Amino acid sequence: MPKLFLRCSLLGKGPSLGVARGLKRRTNDRLELSEKPYICAMYGNHVVRPEDIENWGRKVHEEDPEKLAEFEARIDRGEKIEPHDWMPFEYRRQLIRLIEQHAHSEIIGALPEGTWITRAPNFRRKLALMAKVQDEVGHAQLLYSAAETLGKSREAMINDLLSGKSKYSNIFNYPAKTWADTAIIAWLVDAGAIINQTTNSKGSYGPYVRALERICWEESFHLKYGYDSVVYLATGTPRQRAMLQDALNRWWRPLMHFFGPPDQQSLHTEKLVRWKVKLATNDEMRQQFLDMYVPKIWELGLTVPDPILHKDPETGRWIYADPNWEEFWQVINGNGPCNKERLAVRRFAEENGRWVRDALRPQNAHYVTPLA
C-alpha cells in the first residue's frame, strides 16, 4: 500500500506536507471525519465557485503564459489533463459545456427508444432494447460524473437542461413513430454517436476519455443490435420493409444534421483543436458517416431520400443535397416536434422522484467533487 502524502494547499499558496485541514487528529486509532470539507475538496458548493478557481473568468490571452505553455506542451506530448491540473479557464468552460451536453444527450436519448420497450415484439428484442436504454441512462451517469470533476454539480447541470439553457443533441427531438424507428435509431444514430465518441476519445481530458472508452465499448453492442434489427425488417415482410423505408425517410435529414452545421458555418474552434477538445470537423465526421453507412444502406435495398447523394470518384467525398439547415436551427432553438415533450418528461422524472431523494438524503452531507 503506497504511503499517502497528505496534501494541504490552496491554489497558488505552495505545498506543505501535513495533515489536511479539516481532518481531526487520530484518536483511539479511529480517524474522525470533521464537519468541514477537506481542503483538497476544492468545490464547496454546487456551482463552480469563482473563489476556488484562481483563473476564473480569464480569457486565454490573460492567462499566465508560462502555465499556458506548460499546459499546451503537455497536451502536445499526448498526456492527459486530470481534474486537479492547472488549466486555462476557457478549457474548463468549454469542456464542461461539451461533456454536459453529451450527458444530456444520453439521458434524453433514452426517450425515443424507450417509447417502444413495452411493445417490443419478442424476448430477444425486448431484452436488448431494455439493455440499450439502460446503457443510455448509464452513459448519462458516467458523463455527468466526468463533467462534475471540472466543478459543476450534477444538480446545476440538470437545472440548466430543464430550463432550456443547456442543449442536447438535436436528433432526439424527433419522434419514434414505429418499431422500425427504433431499429434505424439504434443502427444509424448510434453509428453517428460512435464516430463522434471514438473521435473524442482521443481528446485531452482524462475523465472524459475514460468515460468515452467504456461508452464506445457499450455502443458497439448497440450498433450490432441496431443493424440486426434493421436486417430482420429489411429481409422481412413487405409491410416490415415499407415500415423500415418510411422510418429511414423520416430520420435521414436529422441524421444529416447530426454532426452539426457545415464547417464554413461553424464558429472558430482553433483553440479547441489545439487543446484536443475538438478533434475533427463536423464535415469530416459527416463524410466518415456517409462513407461507412450509405453503402450498407444501399446493400439492404433501401433508398436514401436524397436524389443527388453520391460519392465523387475523383475527390472521394460524398455529395449530398442541402439538408435544410434552417430546420436544424429551428429545432435546436426549441421548435422541433418533440422538444417540449423531452424536457417535460425529464422534469416529470426529477419531480416525481423528489420525495425519494429527499427521504434518504443524509443530514450533514457536504458536496465534494468526484475525483476522476
Place this chain on the structure above:
Amino acid sequence: MSSLDPRIQRAEPRLSQITEVQLEPLDHWPIYEVFVQRTRGGHAQHVGSLHAPDPDLALVLAKEQYARRSQCVALWVVPTEAILWTSAEDEDLFQPATDKSYREPQGYLNTRERLEKYRDRLKPIS
C-alpha cells in the same frame, strides 16, 4: 400531452402539470468512489463514482452501474470525502532527483563483467 410512448401517456395529467423544476445542492445525494476487483488475485481498481445516500445503497447501486457487464469478484465503495490525494503541483514529488538504480535490477548489469575480468587475470600465462 399525446406522447407516442404509452408509458408517458400514463403519467398524465400529472406530467404536464409540472412546469418548473429546480434542484437544490445535494438533491442528487453525495458522491462515492467505486473500486472493482475483476479477478481473484487482482488488485481492486478505481472505475468511477456514483451518487448515493449511504454506503449500503452505494454498494447496491454500484453493482449495476459498474459491474453489470464486467467481470467482477468484489466491489468497494468509499465516500469521496474520505479520500485524500496528492495535488497536481506535487507530481514532482514522485520524480527521483538522483540515480537510484542501486535499488533496481538494471543497476547490476556489470557484475558479470567484473567476474570475467578477474578470471582472465587468474589465467596462467602460457
Place this chain on the structure above:
Amino acid sequence: MLENLQTLILTLADDDLFMGHRHAEWIGLGPILEEDIAFASIAQDETGHAQAYYQILTDLGLPSPDEWAFRREPQNFRCAHLVELPNFDYDYAVALLRHFFYDAFEKVRLQALTRSAYEPLALLAKRLQSEEKYHWLHARTWVERLGRSTEEAHRRLLAARDLLWPYAWALFEPLPNEAEMVEAGWIPPSQTLQEEWFALIQPILEPIGLWKEPPSSSELAPCLGARYGQRSPYFDQLYAEFTEVSASEPDADW
C-alpha cells in the same frame, strides 16, 4: 402429468414475464439515474427468467418462449394479479413495495424449487438464485431505509401497502392440482411458502410500521382465480400493449 407440469412452469414464467414488463416501464423515468440503472437490471433479469422457464417446456417439444409469451389467450395465462397491476400514478413507493413483496416470494419459491424432484426446474432455480439474491438485497435495502425516513415516504409506503396487500397474499393462492404437484415432489404447498414469506418480511416491515393483519376474505376475493386463468381488469390493456408490434405481423420475424 404434463398438464400439471405446464401449469406449474407457466405460473413461474408468467409471474416473471409481467413483473419484468412492469418494472421496465420505469426505464428512463426513475427517481435518480443510479436507481434507474439498477431497476432496469432487475427488469431484464425477470424477463430473462421467464424466457428460461418457458424454455423448459420448449425442450419438451412444446412451443417456443416467444410463442408462450406473445401468442396466448388471456385465460391461458397463470400470472398472479400482483404483476398485472399498472405502475399506478408512477408512485415509486408502489413500485418498490411490489418489488419487495414479489422478490421475497421469489426468494422463498426459488429456494423450494432447488429441491424440486423435477430436475430441470431444480437446476434452473439454482442458477436463478444469484440474480434473485441481488433483487432481494435491493428491495429490502430500499424499503428498510424509506420506511425509517420521512413522514411523506412512510405515508406513501402505507398507502402502497394497503393497495398491494391482498394482491401480495394472493401470490400464495394454491395452484390447480397442487396436491398432485406436492405429491410428485415438484414444489411444497403454497401454504408452506406463505409461512416462509411471513417469516422473511415481518421482521422487516413490523419495526418500520408497515405490517398489517391479513386481508379479509372480501379484500382477497377479487385477487384470486389468477392461477386458474382469471385475469385482473388490467390484463387486457397490458397485453394489448405487450403484443402491439408482434401482433401487427403475426408470422414475421423481428
